[in-house]
Amino acid sequence: MQMVTNRTNGVLVLLLLLAGFPLLSALPNQLAAVRVAGLSLLWWYGGVAAPVAAWLTAVIWVPGPGSGPGRQ
Amino acid sequence: MTSAVGLLGVWLTPAVWLGMSALILDGGPDGLWVGLALVCAPLVALGMGSRPPAPLAEPARPDREPLFNVVILLVTVGVLLWANIILAGDVAAWLGAPRWQGIALTAAAGWLLTAWRGCRRILTPLLLLALIGVSVPLVQAARAVGAGPLGAWERVASEPAFRFPAASRWVTAGRDLRMARGRTPITFDEEHRITAPKGGTLRARTVDGNRIADIEWALTPGQSVTLRPGDQVERTSVLRIRFEAGKRVPGAPQTGIAWAAGRAGDWARRAALLFTILAGALALLRSGMAGPISRGVAAAVGGGLVVGFLLAQAWAVYSVLGAPDLFLGGVTPERLVELPGLAFAGSPWRRPLQAALLGAGLAGYLASSVALRERLGALDRTGGGEIGYDLGLWAGVFGVVAAASLWPVDPWRLTVLALGGAAAALSPAVLWPPPSERPAAGTVAGLVGLAVFAALAVAAGLRAGSGEILLAYPAAVAVPAGAAVLWVARRGARRAKAVE
Numbered sequence: 001m002q003m004v005t006n007r008t009n010g011v012l013v014l015l016l017l018l019a020g021f022p023l024l025s026a027l028p029n030q031l032a033a034v035r036v037a038g039l040s041l042l043w044w045y046g047g048v049a050a051p052v053a054a055w056l057t058a059v060i061w062v063p064g065p066g067s068g069p070g071r072q
Numbered sequence: 073m074t075s076a077v078g079l080l081g082v083w084l085t086p087a088v089w090l091g092m093s094a095l096i097l098d099g100g101p102d103g104l105w106v107g108l109a110l111v112c113a114p115l116v117a118l119g120m121g122s123r124p125p126a127p128l129a130e131p132a133r134p135d136r137e138p139l140f141n142v143v144i145l146l147v148t149v150g151v152l153l154w155a156n157i158i159l160a161g162d163v164a165a166w167l168g169a170p171r172w173q174g175i176a177l178t179a180a181a182g183w184l185l186t187a188w189r190g191c192r193r194i195l196t197p198l199l200l201l202a203l204i205g206v207s208v209p210l211v212q213a214a215r216a217v218g219a220g221p222l223g224a225w226e227r228v229a230s231e232p233a234f235r236f237p238a239a240s241r242w243v244t245a246g247r248d249l250r251m252a253r254g255r256t257p258i259t260f261d262e263e264h265r266i267t268a269p270k271g272g273t274l275r276a277r278t279v280d281g282n283r284i285a286d287i288e289w290a291l292t293p294g295q296s297v298t299l300r301p302g303d304q305v306e307r308t309s310v311l312r313i314r315f316e317a318g319k320r321v322p323g324a325p326q327t328g329i330a331w332a333a334g335r336a337g338d339w340a341r342r343a344a345l346l347f348t349i350l351a352g353a354l355a356l357l358r359s360g361m362a363g364p365i366s367r368g369v370a371a372a373v374g375g376g377l378v379v380g381f382l383l384a385q386a387w388a389v390y391s392v393l394g395a396p397d398l399f400l401g402g403v404t405p406e407r408l409v410e411l412p413g414l415a416f417a418g419s420p421w422r423r424p425l426q427a428a429l430l431g432a433g434l435a436g437y438l439a440s441s442v443a444l445r446e447r448l449g450a451l452d453r454t455g456g457g458e459i460g461y462d463l464g465l466w467a468g469v470f471g472v473v474a475a476a477s478l479w480p481v482d483p484w485r486l487t488v489l490a491l492g493g494a495a496a497a498l499s500p501a502v503l504w505p506p507p508s509e510r511p512a513a514g515t516v517a518g519l520v521g522l523a524v525f526a527a528l529a530v531a532a533g534l535r536a537g538s539g540e541i542l543l544a545y546p547a548a549v550a551v552p553a554g555a556a557v558l559w560v561a562r563r564g565a566r567r568a569k570a571v572e
Contacts, residue, residue, distance in 0.1 A: 011119045014112050018346065021105055022339050033333055038226040040332055046104040047385050051111045055374035058115040059367060 010061025017050045017057070076372030077195045079357060081443025083114050084380050086202075086436045087155040090405035091484040093384040097392055098254070098403040100325070101334035102342070107384060109346045111377045117353035118365050118373065120503065137360045137451040140515040142459070144497040144522070145359060145451060146469075149444040151490035153182065154473040155483040156437050162406035162480065163433065166251065172478065179474035181434070182441040186466040191442050198439035199376075205432020206383055209411055209425045213390040216419065221386045224393050231328030234396035238317040242397050245269070246314035249307060253480065254402020256323040258305045264319050267296040272311025277304045307401070315397075324399030344545035345488070351551045352491025355498035360451040405483060409433060488545075489529070496525035496550035504558045509568065513561030521554025 024032045024045050032042035039047075092110055095103030157178050164174025185191045214220055219227060236243050246269050252258060268274065268291040275288050279302035289297055291311065299305070305313075305322075325331040365373075391408050392398050398407050411426050445466070449457025459465065500521060501514035528546030535543065542549050 007119050011116050014116045014119070018109065018112050021108060022342070025101060025334075030333070033329075035226070038222040040229070042101055043104065043225065043332065046101065046108050047381075050108055051378045051381050054108075054112045054115055055371075055378045058119065058374040059371045061119055061370075 007061055010057050013057045013061075014054055017054050020050060021046050075195075076369045076376065077199055077439075078192075078443045078446055079114065079118075079369070079373050080199060080376040080380075081195055081439045082356060082447050083110075083353070084377070084436075085152060085156050085440040085444075085487075086433050087152070087159045087405070087483040087487055089380055089384055089436065090159065090408055090433075091487060092381070093388045093391075093408050094403045094405040095484070096385055097388040097398060097408070098256075099334060100331045103388075104385070105342055106345065106349075107381050109349045111381050113346075113349045113353035114357055114377065115370070115374055116350055117357045118370060120354060120358075138511075138515050140518055141360055141498060141501075142448070142451050144494060144518065145356075145448050146459075148356060148490045148494040149448050150469050150473055151486055151493070152444060153441060153469065154476055155486035155490070156440065157182075157473055157477040158481055158486065159405055159483045160433075160437065161477050162253075162404070162483070163409045163430075166406040166410065171480075175474050175477045178434070178437055179470045179477075181438060183463075183466055183470040185438060185442055186445065186461055186463055189461055192446055195439055195442055198435045198442075202432045202436035202439065203379070203383075205428045205435065206387065209429055210383065210386055210390060212419075212421060212425060213394070213411075217390070217393060219393075221382075221389065224386070224389045225332075227328075228389050228393055229328040229332035231331075231396070233327060234321045234324035234392075234399055236315050236317050236319055236321055236397050237395065240315075240317070240395065240397045242313075242315045242400065243317045244314075246312045248312050249274075249305065249309050252307060252401035253482075254323060254400070254404050256402035258307065258322045258401040260299045260303050260305075260322050261301055261320045261326075263298060263300050264322075265296050265298045265316055266305075267294065267314040268292075268311050269294060269314055270312050271295065273309060274311060274313070275306035275309045277306065279303060321397050321399045323401045324396060341541050341544065344541050344548045347551070348488060348492045348495060348545045348547040351495030351499040351547055352488075354502050355494035356447070356491065358502045359494075359498040492529075492545065492547035492550075493522065493525055495547040496521035496554060499551055500554035500558050504555065504562065506558060507562055507565035509565045510561045513558055517554040517557040517561070520557045521550040524553045525550035 021042075025042055032045075033040050035041075036044060088110065092103070092107045095106050097103065099106075157175055160174040160178040161171040162174070164177075165171040214224070217224060217227075238244075241247055246267070266274075271291050271293040273288060273290055274297060275286070276297075276299060278285050278287055278300070291297065387408060395410075409429060411422060411429065445460035446457065447460075449460025452459045497518040500517045506513035506517070525546045528543055528549060532540075532543035532546070
């Protein structure tokens with residue numbers, strides 16, 4: 001089971017990041033439209049936070065050169 | 073073909089990048105969602121595709137890729153090139169040149185590069201050139217309007233209405249109505265007098281109470297027609313028209329707040345599009361590719377995607393800040409190649425920056441054409457990627473694609489079609505490799521997926537405008553159909569093993 005843990009987790013995090021967008025936009029009272037530093041929460045999430053988090057996730061889940069097959 | 077620039081070149085073609093920008097402008101959060109999907113999908117694909125195979129189903133890893141996979145990827149690459157060459161034709165037409173010139177230039181340049189076997193070496197410089205060519209006008213636009221990206225977004229999102237600026241070409245000289253090729257009908261929100269400077273025939277659907285009438289006016293040069301709220305102009309009208317300055321742009325969101333909030337959610341449709349993009353990324357980026365990617369490649373691909381997405385957002389915002397008339401009848405990508413009017417009105421930098429921007433588009437296209445051919449060549453493991461440099465083959469591909477590009481088609485739709493077709497035919501076998509005892513199962517699954525995809529795509533064509541999700545995104549049905557075939561094959565192989 002350890003064989004796929006890191007990669008599977010990485011893919012799951014990416015899918016969760018995607019799922020966060022509709023969830024945020026579905027919040028009641030148009031919470032996603034609340035502006036923080038000029039940008040609405042939905043645009044902060046979809047345009048900045050989620051893409052950067054996706055990038056970091058992709059970097060973290062890929063094993064480094066010294067990782068054995070167990071960390072794949 | 074697991075270099076980061078190669079993967080970025082395959083995925084972020086100019087049609088995708090500009091399409092992303094146009095979608096953000098057109099749909100607000102809808103487009104933002106598509107952009108986020110375009111960033112995450114390759115990362116998911118690179119992660120999922122490099123997963124070790126299940127122990128029970130040893131995958132067949134032949135030296136030669138099945139012919140089926142090669143043909144499907146060749147067609148996919150052809151359609152992606154088609155989308156980009158169409159965009160080049162659209163850009164040429166929008167900037168006032170004959171459409172065929174943009175098509176001929178890009179098709180010839182793409183084909184000529186196939187003769188140079190060392191062209192993969194210029195992938196990185198080409199992508200850097202594209203990056204610089206887009207970034208410099210953006211910085212200049214930010215300086216000219218005196219607002220950073222956040223400030224520019226806030227200004228767009230606070231607009232009380234999107235109105236024709238006095239300097240708009242739709243107001244000064246007028247444009248051919250057929251140039252407004254967006255997806256939104258040109259419906260007027262307020263009384264608006266439109267003028268035909270050179271005359272022509274204007275077709276419109278007018279609303280008078282409950283009565284709807286289709287009217288055709290034969291206008292003499294300089295003659296005007298007044299349209300009322302609810303009236304709709306037909307795009308088939310062959311004439312140049314001028315709009316009034318200060319009037320609302322037909323097809324634009326009511327206000328900036330409405331644009332930033334987006335339309336009511338049709339999440340089933342958005343999920344189907346996400347599925348198509350995800351499965352398409354798997355097929356395009358991982359099919360036939362052996363071995364996992366390195367951390368450096370993942371970091372570079374992810375970084376490139378995020379930078380591309382941020383630039384696409386900034387480009388969309390600065391463009392509309394300078395030219396709200398971009399919204400006329402729905403935003404199309406070629407309109408975004410014109411420098412933001414407000415930021416560059418009267419600027420001596422306008423021409424050089426416009427040239428730099430067009431150069432960036434060409435560089436991006438050439439990088440993508442090289443990367444796409446290299447991607448196909450990666451399937452040709454025994455031939456050393458020869459297929460990517462076959463002059464005769466690519467002369468045929470570029471020739472057919474250039475001829476087909478003479479008819480305007482939405483480049484984004486073509487891109488989604490290419491991703492969907494590749495997804496239907498290739499992604500099931502990428503996710504669940506066929507067992508070594510039944511290597512043909514991958515091809516059978518691909519054929520089944522492709523047949524379902526083709527049937528639904530044809531049905532969508534016959535029932536144009538029906539708006540059904542599964543017809544709009546047939547990969548959502550075709551991929552599970554192909555996967556079911558593989559599941560049966562793997563189950564059969566497992567049973568046969570158990571019996572032995």
